[in-house]
Amino acid sequence: MLFHQLTISYECLSSIGNSLELESMMAEIIITFSRKTGAVTGSYFKNYEESIPLINIGKKIPFSLLEKNININKEYYIFHEADKQVVVLPFKTSYAVFIYKGKQEVVRKLASMLGNFQHKINLSISACEGVKNLEELNEGLEQRVQKSIEKIHNNEKVLIAQSKQAIMGEMIEMIAHQWRQPITTIGMIANNILFDIALDEFETHEISDELNKVNLQVSYLSKTIDDFRDFFKESKEKQSIVIQEVFDGTLAIIEKHLLKQDIEIIIDNKVKNLKFMTFQNELIQVFLNILGNAKDAFENKRIENKKIIIKAKQEKNILSITISDNAGGIKVGVIERIFEPYFSTKKKKNGTGLGLYMSMIIMSEHLGGDIKVKNIDSGAEFEILIPLEGDRDD
């Protein structure tokens, strides 16, 4: 008999703690205890106030346990209900009930055996609760990370808007500069015509020539508007282009501005026929930011032969474009942080600190490429890397 009790004890003990999910762990215990000890009912209540068991094996309990004042300070105890003997195993905050119809002496021994498992079951319940708490914490963490990501995305949107506003400011300045000369020309032609009228030297064919000149200037103004408007159009889908189109689009906007400061632009394009898929306007925005920074770097510096050299070449499946200047380079301490948001050395109105940060975001997240910076002999060199694999169109 002792051997049989030992085997049952072993089998019951082996059923404890085999899962870290409370319900399945307790279900295995209740099923094993019930089957091995011959209980007609085995139930587990998650707390002392529950009237419906979390787990019930065998017959339903035919009376209310809530009226029985469960004693939680014992390893186990037995009470009688009609022809049944009810064994209660209290745990920390929960309890199990087994109902037997066998002999009292046998049931007492069984209850004593099951009572010996109280500590181990308590530990296993604590482990399940610990895992559940961790899972909840993890779930909370996931939600918090998700919220942070959403916040970052929202911030990015704000940054893009701010960046575009900053570029708009620069654009207006550039438009103003590009328009100044033709408007002056138109004004001068108008004054000449008015002067001729006042002197009564009004010649129809001369007026016609002058008005043709006005038309030429107006066409130029109109083209300028088109160039800028194209830039501000949202790129919805990648388009197949050659890199020269990006250079032309960029220079149409900024070249006059650079020439005004006597900055020479040199383009060395070794991939004139290479077509690739990209968001053209976003790439132009990156070039504008880099060229704008180069222009600012030349300001208030006495440098002869100011130059910006743009080189394009293909290295395996990468289109590499370098933009270097001879403006003296970027200081140590600044170059490491140059792509951080709101980092700016400029104290002027356009120093938002967003331009290069946005260039980095556009390159890495929108165009799947990269942007790097380093100092060279006489200045700084930005390198833009655009992957060609999978979307080449040559």
Next chain:
Amino acid sequence: MKSYYFTSLEEFIREYGHDTGIYLLLVAEKSSFEYDDILNLKAQCYGAIFPEVIYEKQHFKSGIVVLKLDKEPVLIKNIEKPNFSEIKIEDIGSMLVFVDGLSASIDSFLFSLFELIDEDCILFGGGAGKLTLQQEKVLFSPSEILQDAALIISLPQKINVGVSHGWEFLRGHYIATSTDKNILKKIDYEPAFDVYKKVVEEDSGLKFTKDNFFDLAKSYPLGIVTMDGEVIVRDPIFTDDGDLILVGIMPENSVINILKGKKKNLLSAAEKAADVAIKGTDDLNMVIVIDCISRVLFLEDSFTQEISLIKEKVKGIPMVGVLTLGEIANNSKTYIDFYNKTCVVGALCSSTN
């Protein structure tokens, strides 16, 4: 409850096919039974196919034992996810249950049924199927024949059940260290068949070959040790890549033995089961014997003696039965169990619940 034996389905149909009653047909495997033949009968035929049937002192490989019922049985379609909504549990004294003996979901089905029925209702029955041990459609109602199913016959009468097997300890104790439902994978952390083979070959002096597994294994079942020192027998029917496939589940970490049979002990066990079933009852109406087919395979010609011994105990009370793939019994005082290689004798009383 009236009982009959017919040598063929044709004979039953000739006699009762036009009757509007409800009949339980316990069909022996070798009978020429075509399910379609019962479809258009006025008689409502429910039933199951078993390796053999028992009628009075004889067991038959061919033929049909018929019981006339008062209420329609319920055919449960899928015992893995049983729907019990058609079962009326009120006014039931006992429940005769036949399940697909080769289904892997027998135990979970029996637990669910046990939870459903009244405390004092007694369950008994067995596993239907054929001796080919290939799962087939063996449980039927007037509308369909199914596998992985169960047939539940609710009876208003009380029943006394005696359960005994007579198999004896040969070698042990072992621990079933890895199991999956009815598959015993490891014994004491070794491939189950390796451990089993060694003991059986040593004791029998015979060798397992590719084709003789069941011939040898039928004499060496496994026993799950229970609280009161009894064992619940598990019948290994196949071996598969080192695993032993059993009839009925083997819970992991069960303490098990390898058992061996002696004809004398098995016969005594059947007598004991009959004694327990009829003890204290004086209004017996019928005795239903649920006996494992592997006992027939082991006892061979002596099996007739087993039935005779039971019949002698119950004297003039009508006796019917089936030879099954697994036996079901519950005395309402403990949890329900699914047995193998066991003799279950149910003594049906005249009085109702």
